[in-house]
Structures are given as structure tokens and as C-alpha cells.
Amino acid sequence: MAEPEPRVRQRTPVARMVAAFGRFWWEFLIGDTPELFVGAVLVVGLVALVCVDHAARAWAAVLLPVLVAGLLGTSVWRAKRRGAN
Amino acid sequence: MIATTTVHSGSVVLAVAVFLACAVEMVEALTIVVAVGSTRGWRSALEGTAVALLVLGALVVALGPAIVHYVPLGTLRLVVGGLLLVFGLQWLRKAVLRASGLKARHDEDAIFARQVEELSGTAAARGRDTTAFVVAFKGVFLEGLEVVVVVITLGTTSHDLGLAAAAAGAAIVVVGAIGVAVARQLSAVPENAMKMGVGLMLVSFGTFWSGEGVGVHWPGSDLAIPVLVGVYGLGAWALVTALRPGSMARISALLPGAGGSGDHG
Numbered sequence: 001m002a003e004p005e006p007r008v009r010q011r012t013p014v015a016r017m018v019a020a021f022g023r024f025w026w027e028f029l030i031g032d033t034p035e036l037f038v039g040a041v042l043v044v045g046l047v048a049l050v051c052v053d054h055a056a057r058a059w060a061a062v063l064l065p066v067l068v069a070g071l072l073g074t075s076v077w078r079a080k081r082r083g084a085n
Numbered sequence: 086m087i088a089t090t091t092v093h094s095g096s097v098v099l100a101v102a103v104f105l106a107c108a109v110e111m112v113e114a115l116t117i118v119v120a121v122g123s124t125r126g127w128r129s130a131l132e133g134t135a136v137a138l139l140v141l142g143a144l145v146v147a148l149g150p151a152i153v154h155y156v157p158l159g160t161l162r163l164v165v166g167g168l169l170l171v172f173g174l175q176w177l178r179k180a181v182l183r184a185s186g187l188k189a190r191h192d193e194d195a196i197f198a199r200q201v202e203e204l205s206g207t208a209a210a211r212g213r214d215t216t217a218f219v220v221a222f223k224g225v226f227l228e229g230l231e232v233v234v235v236v237i238t239l240g241t242t243s244h245d246l247g248l249a250a251a252a253a254g255a256a257i258v259v260v261g262a263i264g265v266a267v268a269r270q271l272s273a274v275p276e277n278a279m280k281m282g283v284g285l286m287l288v289s290f291g292t293f294w295s296g297e298g299v300g301v302h303w304p305g306s307d308l309a310i311p312v313l314v315g316v317y318g319l320g321a322w323a324l325v326t327a328l329r330p331g332s333m334a335r336i337s338a339l340l341p342g343a344g345g346s347g348d349h350g
Contacts, residue, residue, distance in 0.1 A: 024230070029171055036174045040295075044167055048299035060301040065313055068170065068292055069320045075178050076324055080187055 035078065039071040098310050099243050100252040102286035106235045107256035109279045110228040115264040117224030125217035133221030138257070141229040145253075149237050149246045158242075163298025165238040166291050172234070173287025180281035181321055185328035235287070242294050281321065289313035 011019070030037050047064045050056045114134075122130035152161065182188035232253055240249030293303060293310050303309035 028231075028234070029168070031175065033175055033178065036178065037171050040167060040170045040174065040291075044163075044170070044295045044299060047296065047301065051300035057300065057302065060296065060299075061303050061309070064296050064301060065292055065316055068174070068288065069317065072174055072177060072181075072288075072317075072320065073324060075174070076181050076328065079178070079182055080328060 033075060035075050036071065039074070040068075043067040043071060096243075096245060096248060098286060098289070098314065099239055099245060100248055102283060102290065103232075103236055103239055103249045103252035104256045105279050105286070106283045107232045107253040108260050109276060109283060110232050111257055111260040112276060114225045114228040115260060117228075118221050119264060121217045121221045121224070125214050125220075129214040129217035130221040133218040133223075134225050136218075137222045137225035137229060140226060141233050144233050145236055145240075145246075145250055148233075149241055149250075152237065152241045153244070153246065159298060162242050162294040165242045166293070166295030166298050168234075168291070169238055169287050170291030170295055172231075173284050173289075173291050175284075176280055177284030177288055177317070177321060180277055180284050181324050181328070183277045184281065184325045186330060187328060239290060242290075285314050285317050285321065288317050 043064070046067070047060050050060050050063060118130055118134050121133070156164075179188065236249045236253050237246070240246035243249075289310050292313055293307075296303065305312070
């Protein structure tokens, strides 16, 4: 018995535009470095929690750049381990 | 006096960041346009370029004021700050990897040669050449979309969309003039150094605004931005130095008790 031909999904122009829009933002924000997106969200979230406490808030201006620099360093070392190209 | 200084330092960093970001992207776009123009004819290549620039300009005009008008400043700074942080980290990571030799540098000559080879395969049409128009349009539009995001995000959060747009316009004019003068020698542009600079500024703006969005009080207000640029610059330099081949062996050779046989290759 012959295999049924796979149905080619026809996308409407609107669906294609929405898909292209989503793809653009996915590539723009995540691409091949998901750790930077997830890391940035976690870093900003953590600093937001620190800012809730008035005593700890003074340290937030130091903590945020340190965490961001650490995130960059981690991502770069990860790329080195994997072979950057 | 202090207020004037802080406003000026913020505006200068904003203008420099947008100018460099736009210049880097326009060098990439110009490589494609020059390849299309020299193989398929200049008329359609320039028409495609002009239409793409018009569409990009319309996006800034349509979206910029709407965002400023409808989105509260606190939310805008948090969202845009986070966006710039991620975007800037991506640029900076790539620039660090290229500067340390772990990633191949962007080669405009190779892109130009590949583009010419692809376009030479089909005969150029008489009159308006659709292929040349579409390739030039796509090249400029896709490279320019990142610039639009940078202009809108930096311009709206600093309430200086006009300055951001003017800096982007100036970069287009300058890169266009250089393109006319040197034509195919765009590989001579120090693209990686420019990308490193843009990455540093985007990460600094992103840190500053996302911090403000969650309630961080920056010492010196806007003056914290150039300080952040310097701090991240030092961090990037340290990473590049540490990642260069043989650097770890040199460092361990300097440490007491180490064997001292460093990698000198």
C-alpha cells in the first residue's frame, strides 16, 4: 500500500508575517547564546529582590555590574570550551 | 553646573553609541550594496537601498513617539534596559572572542566575493533589475533593523529620540561617503574595535536603565554611565588578555612555585 503523501501546510500571509516577526525576536534576543538572555533576566531579578531591602539597596549599584561582568565572563569561557567558531 | 555636565555626558555617550552601532551595521550593508551595484548595475542597487532606508526611517518615526507616549517611563527603562543588556552582551561577547582570536573576524572581502559570485550567476535584466533591487533592499533593511532597535530603545529611554536619530543619520552619511571614496576596501574599517565599543556602551546603558527600573540608585546619576563603560572596558580587556593563546601558561609561569615552561608559541 502506498504511503499517503505528506500534506504541505499552507500558511496564510498573516501567519507567515507573525512567524517571521517571532523568528526575528528569537534570533535577536536568544540566538545561539540562550545563557545571556536567561542570565540577564536572573541578574536583574536578583537585583530587584536586593532593592526591596532598604539596607541592602546601597550595594545594588555595585552588585549589578559585577553580576553582569560575571555573566559575560561565563558565556565567553563557555564559548571557549565549546570551540568558539 | 553638575546637572548640565551629567546631561551632556549622557547625551554624548548616547550619540556615540548610536553612531557606532549604525556605522558598523552600515559597513556590512554597504558591502552588499557595492557588490550588487558593481555586478548588476547601480540604479536598482541604489533604489533598493533608498527604499530600505525610507522604511527603516518610517519605523523609527512610527514606533518611537508611540512608545514614549503610551509606555510609563519606569516600565520602559526596565524593559529597554533588559533588552539593551542582552543585545549589548551578545555584541561584547562576539567582539571579545574575535579580539582574542577564538572566533574568525568579520571578513568584508569574503562577503563581497561571495555576493559577487552569487549575483554573477544570473544575467542582469534591462531597466529595473528586480534581483539587484531585492538583494540591496534586504541587505540594508536586515542590517538596519538592529539599528532601528538601538535608536528607538536608546532614544526613548533617554527622552532624546531626535539626537539618536540624528546620530544614526550622520553615521549613514559618513559610511556612505567613505563607501563612495574607498568602494571595495571596506575591510580596512576597524569593525571589531567599533563593535567592542558599541557592545560596551549598550551593556552600560542596559545596566544603568534596567537598574533604575528595579530601584537601583546610581551614585552620580547619569555620570555612572561613563564609569560603567570604563569598568566593563577593563573587564573586556582582561578577558581578551586571558583568552589569547598561551596567556594561561604565561600567567602560571609568573606564579611562585610554577614550572616556568610557558607556551611561547
